[in-house]
Amino acid sequence: MSNSAKIRTLKSVVNAIGFEGKSLLSINDLSDDQLYGLFELALQLEPWNRSVVPLATGNVISTLFFQPSTRTRMSFETAMHRLGGAVISEANPLVTSAAAKEESLPDMIKVVSKYANIIAMRHFDDVAAREAAPYSEVPVINCGWGHWEHPTQALLDLYTLYRTYGRIEGLKVCVASPDLIEARTGHSMAQGLARLGAKVYLASTKERRIPEEVMAKIAARGIKVEEVLDCSQDSFNELCSGMDMVYLPGCSAPKGAAAEAFKAIMDDYFLRFEMLDKVAKDQNRTIYVTHTLPRRAGEMDLRIDNSPHQLYFEAVSYSVSIRMALILSMLGM
Numbered sequence: 577m578s579n580s581a582k583i584r585t586l587k588s589v590v591n592a593i594g595f596e597g598k599s600l601l602s603i604n605d606l607s608d609d610q611l612y613g614l615f616e617l618a619l620q621l622e623p624w625n626r627s628v629v630p631l632a633t634g635n636v637i638s639t640l641f642f643q644p645s646t647r648t649r650m651s652f653e654t655a656m657h658r659l660g661g662a663v664i665s666e667a668n669p670l671v672t673s674a675a676a677k678e679e680s681l682p683d684m685i686k687v688v689s690k691y692a693n694i695i696a697m698r699h700f701d702d703v704a705a706r707e708a709a710p711y712s713e714v715p716v717i718n719c720g721w722g723h724w725e726h727p728t729q730a731l732l733d734l735y736t737l738y739r740t741y742g743r744i745e746g747l748k749v750c751v752a753s754p755d756l757i758e759a760r761t762g763h764s765m766a767q768g769l770a771r772l773g774a775k776v777y778l779a780s781t782k783e784r785r786i787p788e789e790v791m792a793k794i795a796a797r798g799i800k801v802e803e804v805l806d807c808s809q810d811s812f813n814e815l816c817s818g819m820d821m822v823y824l825p826g827c828s829a830p831k832g833a834a835a836e837a838f839k840a841i842m843d844d845y846f847l848r849f850e851m852l853d854k855v856a857k858d859q860n861r862t863i864y865v866t867h868t869l870p871r872r873a874g875e876m877d878l879r880i881d882n883s884p885h886q887l888y889f890e891a892v893s894y895s896v897s898i899r900m901a902l903i904l905s906m907l908g909m
């Protein structure tokens with residue numbers, strides 16, 4: 577196919593997705609068809625993961641990150657550069673922008689939206705971010721807000737799963753963390769997986785189980801997910817031995833006096849390389865593991881990194897084309 581024919585095909589996929597001018601605050605802002613449309617578009621954009629396809633020339637994305645980030649900010653910026661667009665970035669706005677002079681978030685969003693065509697923002701306070709987003713004149717992307725949602729991390733992890741298996745429906749996936757209250761990626765991913773027909777297991781401590789709001793949204797669609805509470809390391813690994821993928825959204829460990837006790841709880845959710853290896857040998861099947869990263873020392877067995885089970889670094893590659901797809905669908909080409 578010629579380059580111009582390829583671009584015509586891309587345009588028709590963008591049009592079919594129908595997300596022009598829309599914001600992505602929650603994974604539920606995308607319909608199931610739009611999710612699959614983005615997967616299709618990302619697949620077609622993958623050849624340009626490491627080069628340039630100038631489909632967004634003249635457009636600007638602003639990355640406003642009120643919390644630290646390596647992956648999310650850089651992959652959005654890479655995606656826009658690969659599309660031939662430009663980037664204006666605030667990686668520490670509380671120090672380097674007028675937010676340091678107590679400018680309100682709505683004012684900041686309103687102003688930045690006069691410059692940029694898309695705003696990609698991370699914020700520590702999801703309520704403030706959700707209240708400020710409507711002040712934007714351009715689409716806003718939630719790049720991780722408070723403990724609420726991180727929809728583009730879920731989008732890239734869903735895409736990675738789709739690229740690995742060719743489907744999501746029917747796959748067994750365990751979303752696991754001792755603390756699923758604060759796991760914003762886990763909230764978005766559990767909903768995305770359930771909606772696309774995966775059989776979802778949510779493993780956490782009873783005390784820190786997934787918020788009722790997330791469970792209610794899944795239940796409102798008539799979908800059942802299974803909670804598995806207060807695992808031991810043996811029971812956790814037994815559960816995971818029946819999965820197609822184990823999804824580790826990480827968790828923020830407490831500091832000070834509570835740190836040691838939490839370390840012991842984290843140990844109950846330690847995925848054993850030996851279990852993954854045994855299932856591969858005995859059943860001739862691969863249980864894939866992904867972690868949203870960053871990870872802490874002791875959180876997982878590093879032998880997984882160089883094994884066929886590892887998907888977390890693959891996901892980083894896929895993140896560029898799926899974010900290119902999201903940007904194009906918002907711009908409408």
Ligand code: CP
Pocket residue numbers: 644645646647648649720729868869870
């Ligand atoms: N997964 C993720 O959100 O990573 P960063 O914090 O590096 O963006």
